[in-house]
């Protein structure tokens with residue numbers, strides 16, 4: 001009897017351990033023969049396999065160990081380069097209720113270009129965005145993971161529909177309550193004409209609540225005043241550029257004094273004076289200070305370039321227009337018209353100004369500021385197409401002087417730092433999110449390789465090139 005019991009026990013132990021072994025190695029997906037792109041290390045690691053369960057990387061191992069990794073599905077990445085999915089940290093979904101479906105149809109475009117996460121920086125369809133986010137998370141909808149600010153906070157008569165209008169501390173408190181109820185992932189401040197006081201009050205109150213703040217800034221204030229109160233980031237380069245002027249104080253005073261006159265000085269009117277007083281020494285000191293504050297800057301170089309060249313560019317044959325609804329295409333006309341109205345002199349100045357802005361990027365990066373890639377794609381932002389435009393931004397960042405590895409850092413690592421989730425993204429290591437893209441070529445050698453996306457893995461789904469083409473077909477107009 002004892003012997004039988006012993007035999008049974010032994011059998012059970014063998015079976016249990018065999019069962020445990022099978023369970024242990026039953027992954028949902030193994031990507032084999034991969035050359036991993038280590039963005040932070042600026043190197044590639046050949047002959048790797050990546051074992052994935054659900055949405056998490058469980059193991060990364062030598063290809064020789066493949067027999068150990070049983071999986072429901074294998075992908076052969078022979079000759080390909082595998083890296084984390086791209087993050088576009090400045091996108092918009094907007095245009096009102098009539099355009100909710102048109103915006104939703106843009107989601108697959110992001111995936112087709114390897115964008116697995118976007119940060120939505122304010123619009124007028126927050127409830128819809130939240131429902132897409134839920135559906136994407138549950139695998140019911142194809143699209144990137146979405147972070148959203150919810151509505152923008154702005155002053156009286158806001159430019160953008162859906163913005164929350166605030167002037168007093170009480171209104172600001174109420175607006176922040178409403179954002180926290182959503183809950184929004186960060187606070188986006190806009191400057192249609194927000195007062196200096198309201199702007200700084202938003203930052204102070206949001207900081208007390210532990211909410212991140214970024215956005216535009218009224219020129220009646222200084223970036224360092226915001227940063228001292230806990231401002232976390234700045235969108236576009238106008239605001240940091242202003243702070244690089246050797247005469248920032250006197251120019252700011254003149255702007256403040258002009259506000260109650262018939263001709264208040266606005267952002268664009270102030271740029272020539274700021275340009276001619278730009279100081280390398282002031283810039284160097286500012287960048288060091290912002291780096292110490294863990295400050296984030298989204299340069300959005302590509303949209304500036306696209307809009308700057310709108311006058312002389314024929315976009316009528318852009319292949320991506322096929323994926324943009326006629327309603328959204330109609331919103332592109334505003335920027336086209338205003339570019340046509342601009343004098344040659346101002347167009348020339350804008351180009352000069354943008355070149356100087358771009359030159360700040362490598363300096364800010366080297367100083368340690370958290371530079372993040374953002375395209376500003378969305379309705380009203382003419383010919384800045386979802387997905388493709390973040391490739392454009394990454395290439396502009398390289399053109400500004402960043403190395404391919406640095407530019408990819410802004411698009412795969414730094415966004416997760418802003419969102420406070422950098423432990424889960426940015427590299428292909430056990431424990432990290434399995435959002436990844438497979439490229440035909442090495443992007444560290446030639447940044448244009450990001451255009452050749454072969455496979456996208458996002459939200460527990462594998463999208464081959466054929467899958468992506470089929471997805472795009474469904475949204476073609």
Ligand SMILES: [Zn+2]
Nearest residue numbers: 090092121376
């Ligand atoms: Zn924007």
